[in-house]
Amino acid sequence: MKSTRLAILALAAASAAFLTGCATQNNAKYVDAKGPNTIVSLNSINIQDWNTAADKLVASLLASGVLERAPELPAVMAISRIRNNTQQQVDTDSLTKKIRIALNQTGKVVTTTTMGPDGRVEDAMAADAGAMGAFMAGQKQVTKLPYYTLSGKLLEDRVSVGSTKQVTYTFQLSLTTVKDGLALWEGEELITKQGQRSSVGW
Amino acid sequence: MKILLPVLALAALGLTGCATSVNTVQRANPQATPSYVADQRVITDTTLARKLSTVSVNEAKVSGNLLKIQVTLENRSTKPQAFTYKFDWIADDGMELSSPIDGWKQIQLEGREVRAISSIATNPRAVDFRLKVRENK
Structure with a gap:
């Protein structure tokens, strides 16, 4: 009789612990970005996708050895247009900023923030201050022209069979030498995800 | 006994169906001369160690002064397996270096497939590395 009561108590305690464990799963928590x-989702480019694409593209660019061909290091690079041809509204800085930081860490490339596609500069104040400083000193502004430009495109391909969906995001980048307009390096990275619904964890 | 034979045959067929291992052909006398790294392995997951083995570790310098590490892995199972891995980079003063593009990456290996994973340290101060591998759950 005593052993039966003990067994019931142990079972109740285990059930309570199990239920408590389940209950905490829905609570918000911090995870390593x-x-x-x-979370892996089929309807958007996740943070790990940007990270993987940037990592592979930077590795491809560094392994190509083209960055050493610049006449002076660090070479100046400007970010040109990155076309988004996916169905998602994304900020392409999610890709380019990672690449810029990584290339900056190598000491081979610095990015200009006072030049951009269609005259849209990233740091308008720096551009204006530079122009104002040169004007006040009675000099012509000497803007460091980029040696390279980085352009690219994001693509999306969706297919499904029954309830299984598959999405492929393609990240394409080209590094062009400004003086001759030739693409010295081109890289492409594909990320494919397949499943029926989004999931937590890989 | 009459029933057992077809059941065994079906089971054998089923097992053959699951085996999707990779056959490979390569040069009998490889011409490449990799620079191998003497490695130290720390096993905390024996199940993973049984499924995935490290064939070799080699290094190279790319883009002049950046350390590249390549680790060749083999899926010891005949079934496809997914793993995640991460390279950490360590500077000459022992400090770990961070980069916006480091982080866990995924690799899927077919049955008995041998494939290399590699990474390039974006910081020229990197002299050592640490590769972490975990099984996808």
């Missing part, structure tokens, strides 16, 4: 427990 670069870790393997982030």
